[in-house]
Amino acid sequence: MQPTIRALMVQGTTSDAGKSVLVAALCRVLARKGVNVAPFKPQNMALNSAVTADGGEIGRAQYVQALAAGVEATVDMNPVLLKPNTDVGAQVIVQGKAVADMNAIGYQSYKEFALPFVMESFTRLQNEFESVIIEGAGSPAEVNLRENDIANMGFAEEADVPVIIIADIDKGGVFAHLYGTLALLSQSEQDRVIGFVINRFRGDLSLLQPGLDWLEKKTNKPVLGVLPYLHGFDLEAEDAINSDQVASDDIKLNVVVPVFPRISNHTDFDVLRSNPDINLRYVGQGERLDKADLIILPGSKSVRNDLAHLRSQGWDKDIARHLRLGGKVMGICGGYQMLGNTVSDPLGIEGEAGSSIGLGYLDLETELAPEKTLTNVSGCMTLGGQSVDVSGYEIHAGVSKVQSNPLIMLSDGKTDGAISDCNQVVGTYLHGIFDAPNVPNTFAAWLGIEKVATVDHAQNKQDAIDRIADAVESHINLSLLWPELDS
Known part of the structure; x- marks a missing residue:
């Protein structure tokens, strides 16, 4: 099946809004439907990384997303990885290999340096896969970073891909986050946003419905779905340390x-x-x-x-x-x-x-x-x-x-x-x-x-991916993105 939307980008109103997890879930959903799908993140900044089979280094989130898609992780899935080594500097890893220090490149010339590698990797993935699910970084509304952006709308405009925006209601202010993020985008960027997703909702959805109606009326964009708060959900974090415990009362x-x-x-x-x-x-x-x-x-x-x-x-x-x-x-x-x-x-x-x-x-x-x-x-x-x-x-x-x-x-x-x-x-x-x-x-x-107890870590990761994929299939109107999935 050739999806009608061959590439889709997930951007977030904030860091930790749920972009990485939603990309993993969409990869698993499409893979279940028989779609040959791959994840992609143009630029990642993280100290958690993984080694691909061909000896390259990529962000750990893209490694997990490849697992969700059922494909082997490659350096093209995260062509630019920034690994901070000081408060103001970072090692720049391009297509799996460390090539320079950010201080040496200079931030103002960074986009000119990095964008060709990003587009080269994206083009290879599009040629190899039926669908590519793309993860943004941070927020597209960081106006101070717009000029040199290759991670959010800068990439979306260059690659001409549609965008959905996800927000975490558990942080509070979800409607302000979504409405404000959209308002801070240029007209062409707003036009490529095709809908919103609200993440980590607890409670009675009917109480949220007036807000959803308001948001759709004010923005003329659909709310594609509201994902529930999944208690006990545990999937590898991109960078933030997860200190949640499952330890029993009888610690050994x-x-x-x-x-x-x-x-x-x-x-x-x-x-x-x-x-x-x-x-x-x-x-x-x-x-x-x-x-x-x-x-x-x-x-x-x-x-x-x-x-x-x-x-x-x-x-x-x-x-x-x-x-x-x-x-x-x-x-x-x-x-x-x-x-x-x-x-x-x-x-x-x-x-x-x-x-x-x-x-x-x-x-x-x-x-x-x-x-x-x-x-x-x-x-x-x-x-x-x-x-x-x-x-x-x-x-x-x-x-x-x-x-x-x-x-x-x-x-x-x-x-x-x-x-x-x-x-x-x-x-x-x-x-x-x-x-x-x-x-x-x-x-x-x-x-x-x-x-001590034996834990099958590999199976736990697969179960966590399946769990969020099940939630996406149940709570997001995927027919608005891929009508052919219902056929």
Whole structure:
């Protein structure tokens, strides 16, 4: 079936309005109908990323949306990814590879630089797929960013695609958000908006109906549907940390994760957070790393700066005390590098050039290099006398020389990670290491804790996508977008 609307863009009135989830849901709905569909986001700004099969880096949301569409993720689905490494700067990743720093390009010339790559990737997807569902970024009503926009209406105008706008009623002011967003667009941009979606509604829809009627009359645009608030809905967040817990009253394992200013790929911990036997606690500025069986140092986009932040918070002292009392510590990617002896950045890859003394719990030295490691890997991890198959993905600029015993034997014959002689500290470059069902129990055994519940993280993601897709099919008038879907 060739859809009448071959490309559709979802823009939002605010960040976290539900754009990523709605795109995933529409991809799943179309895939169910037999449509060969792909997701697309022209420009993403996020520290949560994924590695495609061809060794490129894209935003994690587009990876999940590809999963929803039932297709393999490619770098064309997110041709421009910005990864902030300072408050004013970001690494620019184009079609999967880091090419420049935003400061080097200059914001005023950024659109001229990036737009050709965006349109090239979009054209390839349109040639390969019957339909492309596009996600905007932030809000199209950010008038200060209009001139250089390639993420919202700037792209929609260039590609000549229709737009729907979604707003989150749970934030309050939903009619002001929708009406005001539309009013701030140019006439040509307003003309390409074909309808609105209201997200996360709770209560009696009849009480909302007068507002819907008012909005349609004032804007002459249809409200395509009102999506309900889905309690317990859990799908990977694009950037905001999801700290919701499903832990029961009978906790077996307490895990603490410090939140660095440039924390990356915190989706590593979603499988732990969703385990009823595990209490996962994120610790922020001014809080202590305490009451833990296991402390995990997460990934970082700015390892040396985040290491300095760790020390400024006194977390290095908390870790030392935790180890003295017999606790265990783990590091993933940037957190792994911090656990070593030194982290050097002679070329200023992640900030000011220089070298930092690490925490010294693992015998390794890391030097940041211009070429990133981007790869999907698998292997066998041996920990606490148990062996378990693991898989994951590596995204890092650092090259580590390791003297400690390796943690993982990779399937290609190489090794990954390290384990301390005292058996209390481990580190790995593998993001997603906890996702395989048996891995959390291997860590539990290492910690001397009885078996924890087994969670099928991959199936949980599929179930969450199906759940929001079911809601879209039930509550959005899809025949206004694709009349042929009902045939």
